Amino acid sequence: MFKYVLVALAANLCVTTQAYAKPQQTTLTPIIIADTVTKTMSLSPKINSLSAAPIPNDIRITRSGSAFIKVHFSYFSLPTGAYVTVSTPDGKESYSYDGQTHKTATFDRNKGENGLSQFSAMSVFGDTAIVTLVMPAGRVWESHHGIKIDNFNAGHSETYDDQSQSVPLIDVITPQSTCGVNERRDVACWQSTHSVEYERSRPVARLLMAGSGLCTGWRVSNDNRMFTNNHCLSTQGKLENTEIWFNYQRSNCGGSSNVATIKVTGRELLQTDYDLDYSLFTVNNFADITQFGNFGLEPRAPSLGETIYIAQHGAGNPKELAIESDQNSGGLCQIDTASANGRAAGSDAGYFCDTTGGSSGSPVIVRSSKQGHSFAPFWRL
Structure with missing residues (x-):
């Protein structure tokens, strides 16, 4: 042969x-080598009742046995200075997004994505990804701001x-x-x-x-x-x-x-x-x-x-x-x-x-x- x-x-x-x-x-x-899993989630700031200052808010996305998780954002808009991280639970692999650059994002122009307000984050190894919103003090979350997730890719196990x-x-x-x-x-x-x-x-x-x-x-x-x-x-x-x-x-x-x-x-x-x-x-x-x-x-x-x-x-x-x-x-x-x-x-x-x-x-x-x-x-x- x-x-x-x-x-x-x-x-x-x-x-x-x-x-x-x-x-x-x-x-x-x-x-x-991966499945697309439909899952609707959203993130917005939490307020500390004592200081009235926003504190980090996060979502845990898990699919047991997956080799990697790759999160897709259907809508992404943040106040200046705020950012979102997508990381492994131990933080050893982490990527940051502020809606200003798409160098660490992937996107599909055929679906109208631009890499800034609609995109996929970089994959992170393992079966769990932590999506965290960080809002520095003094930033204002307005009505047009939002973080929406509609699906993620779950990599097939390395077997x-x-x-x-x-x-x-x-x-x-x-x-x-x-x-x-x-x-x-x-x-x-x-x-x-x-x-x-x-x-x-x-x-x-x-x-x-x-x-x-x-x-x-x-x-x-x-x-x-x-x-x-x-x-x-x-x-x-x-x-x-x-x-x-x-x-x-x-x-x-x-x-x-x-x-x-x-x-x-x-x-x-x-x-x-x-x-x-x-x-x-x-x-x-x-x-x-x-x-x-x-x-x-x-x-x-x-x-x-x-x-x-x-x-x-x-x-x-x-x-x-x-x-x-x-x-x-x-x-x-x-x-x-x-x-x-x-x-x-x-x-x-x-x-x-x-x-x-x-x-x-x-x-x-x-x-x-x-x-x-x-x-x-x-x-x-």
């Missing part, structure tokens, strides 16, 4: 046929595990993404044995689109530039409704705890292409993610037999690396078909490296590159 990777941006299919005769017009959609999944090598043309035994592993599992590959996985991020869709993206160049697939992010509106999570990975191999994660939002869609299935974009708060480094691009077609590896957020999992392949005699992922038809003629190449839903947009990294270059993002069915 094969997977096809775009030469300029990559594709991921695992099928028995080595190449399609005609370009494939396959409909690709991101996988869904997906297909490490032992096996796909029989039968003569079918149904696209797959795992070839043989699944050999994706937490990046921490490779830290001591493949330190270079581990370090080069740092520029890879998880994308959370519209609070529930999942893809992978990565930094390209020293500037504020990121790559993913066109079928993940194809419009400015979709980008503005997207979170980008860096350093979302396990602290140890096979563990249950994660290292500190940095979340930013999409800013500007610079370029996108359907046939090559790529999108190039920028993010807000770029300084927060420069610490994770970047890839360059390998400006050539892949060569038959050259070794590769893929850093990814398949199935919404914390970051994983696919390095080894039980389908190749050398035991490592490699280019097995140098040219194949994808959305356009000759746009793809083929490999056996394991991926899964949510891996779309991941970099196919050239092992021989001393600078950590990639052929570009792949798409996944």
